[in-house]
Amino acid sequence: MELSNFHRSAVLPFSDPREISPMGELVAHLVGHHDRVTAAIWGGGALPLPFGIPATSASEHTATGQCRYNSWALEEDQIRRCLLLGSSNALADQELLQLILSPVLQGNTVVRVSRLLLSKFRTFNRVISASAKTLMALDGLGEDGVVVLKAIHAAAARLQEQEFSDAPIFDRWDQMISYLLVSMGHERSEVFRVLFTDRQNRLIANEVLWQGSIAHVPVYVRDVVKRCLELDAVGLVMAHNHPSGCMEPSLEDQAMTRQIVQAVAVFEVKVFDHIIVGAGQWMSFSENNIL
Structure with a gap:
């Protein structure tokens, strides 16, 4: 805040x-x-x-x-x-967490657990973005608490997705970036996502194709091509996250991007961009002339 x-x-x-x-x-x-x-x-x-x-x-x-x-x-x-x-922006992160968790945690427990969450993850965004496995390890939160927090995260991502999914993607580019930051920005392992578009540049599918480790995610070019053909897509935006927070694309990132651009072009599918997100930051291959 x-x-x-x-x-x-x-x-x-x-x-x-x-x-x-x-x-x-x-x-x-x-x-x-x-x-x-x-x-x-x-x-x-x-x-x-x-x-x-x-x-x-x-x-x-x-x-x-x-x-x-x-x-x-x-x-x-x-x-x-x-x-x-209408003054929700005035609430501290701890108070918001206490209210969200109060239906499943009682009394002093909700205060203690909210403090533990913020002590470990520092911000509200990082709390709800943490993996279910990581949250389950926190003393006192329990399965019900984890479900509540992950539901909040899913709702936030869904809200952001619907902000850009009903219009040509270029008309809602900023909203798409916001969605990628919310849905992937705080992941602890690399995730590769593809947004497929139709002839009107509207979103027809939004899919996580692969999940990897903290520093690598395997990407298979032929599977991207196959999915484009299955969806009859004519355009796509690729996105993956860097848990390290470093926004500089690796040589491997650049090589993989070129391979996909060339492979889908054979079927008249255009790659509009490749976005890297992480820790509230993002970079665009297109804007940096490396697409």
């Missing part, structure tokens, strides 16, 4: 102006007392807390600007109200 998008400057009836954190602003609005916003809501200072909150429970800000709340995190009904007011 980029706090700069939500902060606004406010002059408070204390010694000097401060910036109110987005969650603090919401809490102050809900209780109707902006003049009682305190150090816990600002994220600093030593004024007394008016809401019965221990001074040691003040919110903290990480180096990236993300709010991090301690044991006094908003109660579930307040978090729900936050969502109903």
Whole structure:
């Protein structure tokens, strides 16, 4: 969450102006007392807390600007109200995880497990993108918790896919890139995906053809050609991820891409691009003139 998008400057009836954190602003609005916003809501200072909150429970800000709340995190009904007011962006990652997991984890367990998840994976995106096997190894989450998190991840990817699947792919290129980042960007092993298009450049199939290891995925040119013919596709976009986060294509990546371009061209199928994604980044073979 980029706090700069939500902060606004406010002059408070204390010694000097401060910036109110987005969650603090919401809490102050809900209780109707902006003049009682305190150090816990600002994220600093030593004024007394008016809401019965221990001074040691003040919110903290990480180096990236993300709010991090301690044991006094908003109660579930307040978090729900936050969502109903359309202020979901003001929720810290831990609070969002607690709400999502609350139907399957009870009481202090949901708080503890949410903290463990963020301690291990650092961000909400990485939590829901983690493999089911990795999540199952986390103490206290359990199968039901894993199912909930993977369902959220699947829903996020489905939402992104539907943003570009009903129009010519070139009209929704940015949405396609967003989908690839959500669906593949945090995978711990390499995955090779192909998006097949029809004569109107609309998506007709979106398939993961191979999964590999942390540094390699096997790709078979003839199988790509075979799938193009089965689908009567006339265009395609290839995509794979680099778990290392390095966006530079390897020599093997470049050679494989050239082989597929040449093989499908025999059947009048055009490769529009090959996209590499990873850790919130992406690169395009086409844009870098190496297609």
